[in-house]
Amino acid sequence: NAGVTQTPKFQVLKTGQSMTLQCAQDMNHEYMSWYRQDPGMGLRLIHYSVGAGITDQGEVPNGYNVSRSTTEDFPLRLLSAAPSQTSVYFCASSYDSDYGYTFGSGTRLTVV
Amino acid sequence: SQQGEEDPQALSIQEGENATMNCSYKTSINNLQWYRQNSGRGLVHLILIRSNEREKHSGRLRVTLDTSKKSSSLLITASRAADTASYFCASGARDDKIIFGKGTRLHILP
Numbered sequence: 001n002a003g004v005t006q007t008p009k010f011q012v013l014k015t016g017q018s019m020t021l022q023c024a025q026d027m028n029h030e031y032m033s034w035y036r037q038d039p040g041m042g043l044r045l046i047h048y049s050v051g052a053g054i055t056d057q058g059e060v061p062n063g064y065n066v067s068r069s070t071t072e073d074f075p076l077r078l079l080s081a082a083p084s085q086t087s088v089y090f091c092a093s094s095y096d097s098d099y100g101y102t103f104g105s106g107t108r109l110t111v112v
Numbered sequence: 113s114q115q116g117e118e119d120p121q122a123l124s125i126q127e128g129e130n131a132t133m134n135c136s137y138k139t140s141i142n143n144l145q146w147y148r149q150n151s152g153r154g155l156v157h158l159i160l161i162r163s164n165e166r167e168k169h170s171g172r173l174r175v176t177l178d179t180s181k182k183s184s185s186l187l188i189t190a191s192r193a194a195d196t197a198s199y200f201c202a203s204g205a206r207d208d209k210i211i212f213g214k215g216t217r218l219h220i221l222p
Contacts, residue, residue: 031208033210035212040214041214042200042212042213042214042215043155043200043202043212044212045209045210045211045212048208048209048210050208056208058209059211090154090155092155092210094210097142097143097204097208097210098142098143098160098162098204099160100145100147100157100158100159100160101145101147101155101157101202101210102157103147103154103155103156103157104154105153105154106153106154
């Protein structure tokens with residue numbers, strides 16, 4: 001099992017560019033979430049999904065879109081990158097909300 | 113606003129001592145989870161305690177939950193250098209969101 005795989009590991013974007021952060025898991029987990037981690041802020045929930053075809057907003061959803069067409073994949077799209085979106089992004093998955101999450105290794109994004 | 117808030121923000125103790133971290137949350141939960149993050153790495157799940165449980169053990173970890181005070185504590189006994197990391201609590205809310213706090217940075221001194 002590969003667990004939770006995030007790509008890319010590092011990315012530099014120019015303001016206004018768009019991109020997709022990829023997240024894939026091979027554990028047949030229903031629950032998947034995206035978090036961003038900024039210094040001194042802990043992890044903040046961007047979007048989450050409780051199963052294929054179902055997504056919902058977290059604490060800081062503005063500027064991000066998600067979709068969940070398959071159980072395995074949960075991509076995060078930045079529509080028009082802004083410097084405030086410079087952060088480390090983590091994807092996580094779980095069987096359901098009563099189990100602990102398995103985290104990916106993160107994507108470090110810099111918007112200039 | 114974030115559900116979980118850890119206390120203290122940073123903690124330094126001697127190797128072999130016990131480390132205690134506290135977490136408070138704001139609304140009703142299904143469970144309370146604790147995670148560890150080593151510098152520059154992803155988070156690793158340590159332990160989950162459900163809302164109907166009061167105490168749980170896993171190796172050198174002991175977690176308590178007091179739903180009347182909306183608080184939890186993580187105790188690491190006989191600390192080791194390898195325990196140096198950031199520790200986060202996360203509250204599993206009834207709307208399926210898992211919300212994290214800001215974390216406690218633990219430093220084990222040799």
